[in-house]
Amino acid sequence: MKQLKLTLGTVAIAFITLTAVSCKDAKTENTTHSETSADDDHSKMNHDGEDMEMAMNGDGDSQAVLNDYFNLKDALVADDNAKAKELGAILATSLGKLDISKYTDAQQSDLKDIVEDAVEHAEHISESDIAHQREHFKILSKDVTDMVAITGTENTLYQQFCPMYDEGSAWLSMSKDVKNPYYGSKMLTCGKVQKEIN
Amino acid sequence: MKIVKIIAIVLLVAFVGIQFMPTTRNQSDSVPSTDFMLVNNVPENIQKKLQVSCYDCHSNNTQYPWYNKVQPVAWFLEDHIKEGKAELNFNEWDSLSNRRKKSKLRSIIKQIESDEMPLYSYTLIHKDASFSEAEKQELIRWIEQLKDSI
Numbered sequence: 001m002k003q004l005k006l007t008l009g010t011v012a013i014a015f016i017t018l019t020a021v022s023c024k025d026a027k028t029e030n031t032t033h034s035e036t037s038a039d040d041d042h043s044k045m046n047h048d049g050e051d052m053e054m055a056m057n058g059d060g061d062s063q064a065v066l067n068d069y070f071n072l073k074d075a076l077v078a079d080d081n082a083k084a085k086e087l088g089a090i091l092a093t094s095l096g097k098l099d100i101s102k103y104t105d106a107q108q109s110d111l112k113d114i115v116e117d118a119v120e121h122a123e124h125i126s127e128s129d130i131a132h133q134r135e136h137f138k139i140l141s142k143d144v145t146d147m148v149a150i151t152g153t154e155n156t157l158y159q160q161f162c163p164m165y166d167e168g169s170a171w172l173s174m175s176k177d178v179k180n181p182y183y184g185s186k187m188l189t190c191g192k193v194q195k196e197i198n
Numbered sequence: 199m200k201i202v203k204i205i206a207i208v209l210l211v212a213f214v215g216i217q218f219m220p221t222t223r224n225q226s227d228s229v230p231s232t233d234f235m236l237v238n239n240v241p242e243n244i245q246k247k248l249q250v251s252c253y254d255c256h257s258n259n260t261q262y263p264w265y266n267k268v269q270p271v272a273w274f275l276e277d278h279i280k281e282g283k284a285e286l287n288f289n290e291w292d293s294l295s296n297r298r299k300k301s302k303l304r305s306i307i308k309q310i311e312s313d314e315m316p317l318y319s320y321t322l323i324h325k326d327a328s329f330s331e332a333e334k335q336e337l338i339r340w341i342e343q344l345k346d347s348i
Binding site: 113116117120135 | 295296304308
């Protein structure tokens with residue numbers, strides 16, 4: 001009996017060890033996987049979907065960031081957690097590639113701040129459930145709006161605002177029609193156009 | 199029965215063996231000038247709460263109880279601290295831009311509000327690290343204030 005207890009004890013400890021170690025492995029595998037799949041999808045993603053009417057200006061441009069932001073917004077509008085994860089990773093990459101060298105020093109330091117913050121939110125979006133994704137999307141939207149204030153935009157954008165989500169939250173859209181990324185199908189048309197950005 | 203004995207011995211050896219595997223200790227003697235408590239005017243009770251409930255994983259200095267020095271617990275903990283510090287390191291608070299400070303404070307509030315932080319696995323052992331409803335509200339209110347002042 002004593003021996004049995006001892007054996008059971010050691011087996012339990014071994015099991016915990018193995019679980020702890022394998023948890024670690026599984027986690028790393030997961031991240032590398034999502035990263036590679038995000039990269040693979042990059043070119044494809046920029047060509048499908050209705051909201052992508054603007055021409056791609058290549059990497060490093062704020063327009064590429066905006067494109068990826070709108071794709072992400074659309075995934076949230078569609079309540080698509082998995083797609084939003086992918087698109088969050090893609091947005092993090094295009095933000096990281098943003099070329100800020102053509103701006104003034106003051107603008108560069110602002111843009112650096114904005115990008116640093118936005119990348120963090122985009123990365124979180126790439127690994128969260130949809131409620132969290134929407135929380136991060138709120139600040140991400142603020143970052144992208146501030147970015148546009150510096151970089152400008154080729155197309156007219158609409159800043160839209162939903163007074164209900166988290167004491168009022170804004171986002172950007174290419175279209176005047178309100179499709180709410182914070183509520184998706186639950187309250188699709190909650191919100192209004194707050195501002196036109198040219 | 200003999201085979202059971204052999205397995206038991208092997209496992210025991212393995213358990214002793216992993217005790218020698220190195221882990222990095224998260225410990226530091228000095229508090230950098232960028233520390234959250236040094237650059238913000240933090241009331242004493244809030245300071246204590248943050249120290250006890252957050253600083254173990256979100257600063258350069260962890261208070262290690264004895265069992266956290268035993269493998270495989272130490273590994274588990276090492277991972278948590280690494281992740282925690284990557285998200286938020288109170289010691290390096292002032293090196294963040296105002297935009298990121300606001301962003302972090304917002305996330306802190308959300309995490310506390312939704313009871314995601316402090317982690318359940320942490321408060322399970324550190325009873326004093328968990329927040330009562332009143333403490334939660336007090337802490338959130340204070341962090342909101344700080345956020346609005348930035």
